[in-house]
Amino acid sequence: xxxxxxxxxxxxxxxxxxxxxxxxxxxxxxxxxxxxxxxxxxxxxxxxxxxxxxxxxxxxxxxxxxxxxxxxxxxxxxxxxxxxxxxxxxxxxxxxxxxxxxxxxxxxxxxxxxxxx
Amino acid sequence: xxxxxxxxxxxxxxxxxxxxxxxxxxxxxxxxxxxxxxxxxxxxxxxxxxxxxxxxxxxxxxxxxxxxxxxxxxxxxxxxxxxxxxxxxxxxxxxxxxxxxxxxxxxxxxxxxxxxx
DNA sequence: CGAACCGTACGATGAGAGTCGAACTTTCCG
DNA sequence: CGGAAAGTTCGACTCTCATCGTACGGTTCG
Numbered sequence: 001x002x003x004x005x006x007x008x009x010x011x012x013x014x015x016x017x018x019x020x021x022x023x024x025x026x027x028x029x030x031x032x033x034x035x036x037x038x039x040x041x042x043x044x045x046x047x048x049x050x051x052x053x054x055x056x057x058x059x060x061x062x063x064x065x066x067x068x069x070x071x072x073x074x075x076x077x078x079x080x081x082x083x084x085x086x087x088x089x090x091x092x093x094x095x096x097x098x099x100x101x102x103x104x105x106x107x108x109x110x111x112x113x114x115x116x117x
Numbered sequence: 118x119x120x121x122x123x124x125x126x127x128x129x130x131x132x133x134x135x136x137x138x139x140x141x142x143x144x145x146x147x148x149x150x151x152x153x154x155x156x157x158x159x160x161x162x163x164x165x166x167x168x169x170x171x172x173x174x175x176x177x178x179x180x181x182x183x184x185x186x187x188x189x190x191x192x193x194x195x196x197x198x199x200x201x202x203x204x205x206x207x208x209x210x211x212x213x214x215x216x217x218x219x220x221x222x223x224x225x226x227x228x229x230x231x232x233x234x
Numbered sequence: 235c236g237a238a239c240c241g242t243a244c245g246a247t248g249a250g251a252g253t254c255g256a257a258c259t260t261t262c263c264g
Numbered sequence: 265c266g267g268a269a270a271g272t273t274c275g276a277c278t279c280t281c282a283t284c285g286t287a288c289g290g291t292t293c294g
Contacts, residue, residue: 096216
């Protein structure tokens with residue numbers, strides 16, 4: 001079991017994606033994964049957030065997101081690394097992840113410039 | 118009670134919208150409303166679909182969609198007309214309704230031409 | 235080899251959401 | 265004025281789903 005199965009992006013339906021994104025924990029998970037940008041250890045994903053759940057619950061949510069085609073899991077020795085399938089999801093559902101990124105958890109500052117050039 | 122309250126599009130959050138869209142009945146409702154394009158009588162919205170629910174349930178779902186900022190209700194004599202707030206929703210969540218339109222209920226044929234024959 | 239760690243699988247539990255039926259309000263029409 | 269039709273509200277039921285604790289498999293390291 002070196003590889004973790006995941007659905008082809010072509011077979012992903014919007015219904016399943018919406019159901020997966022309807023849960024606050026999974027939404028926070030996707031946002032954190034998006035903020036991380038890279039492969040992240042599953043247990044560390046929610047470290048920066050205010051979400052606190054058991055590891056079995058986390059495993060469950062990660063499975064739901066993976067089955068929905070939103071994230072990818074890779075085996076790295078003793079741990080599993082997860083990452084957002086950003087490009088593929090954006091290709092199939094243009095604007096979806098972008099709007100999640102812009103409409104943060106409690107941040108409505110849309111027009112605020114980054115000032116970082 | 119001549120007017121029906123609805124949230125300003127500015128106050129609508131992506132979380133609520135996703136939760137509203139996570140239900141198959143409401144998803145069918147939005148799609149049917151999008152297909153109609155115009156003001157439609159509540160009872161007639163699901164006429165063309167395979168969804169069959171009681172009127173109290175329909176009323177409930179319409180309320181959820183309205184509270185989520187996705188649809189608008191207008192009083193017309195004995196009945197209530199509903200319509201999709203397409204422009205406003207697209208303005209706030211670009212691509213959301215478009216992707217619902219393109220990814221139909223069970224149709225994955227994205228690039229498939231009408232074939233006319 | 236054995237201990238510790240990460241993640242998964244498997245029930246069991248509890249809260250929330252969808253569904254329905256009935257009663258009520260409002261409006262239109264004969 | 266009285267009946268019919270459309271929607272809403274309310275209460276109750278059901279069932280899905282999120283959550284947790286425990287047990288298990290696999291991996292790394294001392």
